Amino acid sequence: MTGEALLDRARALLIRTMTFYRDDPRTSTWLRGRLERLDQPLRIAVSGRVKAGKSTLINALVGAELAPTDAEERTQVSTFYQYGPEPKILIHTPHGAVQNVPVSTLDACTIRDLQHWRPDEVSRLVIESPTPGLQAITLIETPGVASAAVQETGRSALAQILSEADAVLYLTRYPRQTDLQFLQSVNELQTARSVPISTIVAFSRADETGSGGPEALQAAERIAERYRNDPTLRSFAQHLIPVVGLLGQAVATMTDEEFTALGNLARLSQNDLEALLLSADRFINSKIESIPGTIRQQLFERFGQFGLERALTLLRSGTTEPKKLRSALLEESGLNSLHETVHQQFVERQDALRARSAMLAVDMVLRANPRPGVQQLRGEFERLLANAHEWNELRLLSELDSGQVRFARPLQAEAKRLLGAFGTSPQERLGRDETTLTADLAGEAAAALARWRVQSVNPLHDRIHREAVRTVLRSCERLIVNQAAQPAQAAQAAQPQAAQAQAAQPHAAQPHAAQPQAAQPQAAQPQAAQHQPTQAAQPQQGRRARSAPSQDAQSYPRPGQTQIVQPRSEPRQGRRRREEHQAPQGGPDSPGAHSRH
């Protein structure tokens, strides 16, 4: 079952459940809302403790200053940032009324005032904006975990919002007990037990780690690495990434005036610059004719000390083109890495994540509103939950990360890669780059299948490991089936050209009909396919284009919007290689070997 087929089946079950409850207007209306959401952008909840930097990171991800940021506790109301053709604010009351606040522009002050309402007066705010960064995803900022707002209304309101999200981006400056409890509670939602909710943890405000300064990010990376090995945290979240949201936000929204001012600062003498950067006061209030104090203050507030130091160091070492400077700073802020992971783990898996949300809705209704005849729906629900391969993959990835399932080196790393931990395209699953020929991919998939077949008869594996091997084998088989479909497409695409060539040269060799077999994929590759850089990403693109009509996943905005061109394969490959390099030690066939993320 592909992600799309899975989504279709989940959608059909949702519709059948809606029909079953059609005499109950409240339930069927609620289900209709869930149904409509399946065609809307993916919803990602941005959650975390008070002042973790949620609003700042939302702005950095979206590439616009939409969410108000503040040093005081402000965000009391769950706030949805979603795409809309015109700026609009919708206020939802706890009683279900929706009020439209007419606005011509979305300014932080208006949103900030509304966010300060009590949660029993305003249950949620919906901010619609024509920002391109919101075309593929909707971001939901929840009130801070353990904040006054959450304590007042109990955790149920927060749980409600999280049950509406397809995935969670959780921010913490340093994981504590409340963070773990919170992540645990998210995963204890009933359907989540069978299909873990996709969660990424960002170590936010990483520039403040330790005593701050230039070494802060390395210190944050060391802490992240420690937590990547913590089985408790890993069972909730498979990805932990240090980020400096403040720098990401500043770079993603940097103006020409700011860039010019940074350039002027970089031209000061080393001594003057060092003296300036000693404190905020000196930076803002020292007398420098060429750079007005107001712009220096703006730079300090928006970039922070760490961001300024990094920007000036880069400029002084010759990175003077705006595009290159932005790109380098986004890399240093961790935002590129976060974007990449959000893309891999959420956007590329969006059909499976949406299907999961649909299932969660069905589950909630069947539990809350049982009635005679519901058993059939429950049976369908259980079957779909048990049989969808995408969920088996997500489950197994979580088990591999938490240490419940451990394969020996290098199988652990290979299993994760084949299951799509580093990207779900055939190239990424097979650890090849984007230019790999279809024939090579098919050969690689067949080799992986053969390796894992050996594991399927390994007498040392217990039941849970045998099941895990079956899931990996299934992923290999699907890769082979997908690759087998490619030559047919390539051959079709090549037909007009081949016909022309034949007309010109009647004796030219015809491409063979493409009928590769799983076991001998190379032998059956048609010539046309050999010259195609892989076509494998195409079906995925088509799928995404349907789910997010206005922007396909290829153009899913990177931080800073269009300015940043990051070669996607590089960071992924880099991460994959790092993981494989760090793969667990142990005998090749021992299921008890230790895993290391």
Ligand SMILES: Nc1nc2c(ncn2[C@@H]2O[C@H](COP(=O)(O)OP(=O)(O)OP(=O)(O)O)[C@@H](O)[C@H]2O)c(=O)[nH]1
């Ligand atoms: N140094 C530094 N400061 C940051 C960073 N991210 C956010 N901040 C600052 O931290 C404060 C809180 O940031 P917000 O983004 O408003 O945090 P929040 O989690 O949305 O806060 P609440 O919604 O009120 O819980 C602001 O003063 C931000 O400027 C960062 O990466 N580095």
Ligand SMILES: [Mg+2]
């Ligand atoms: Mg906030």
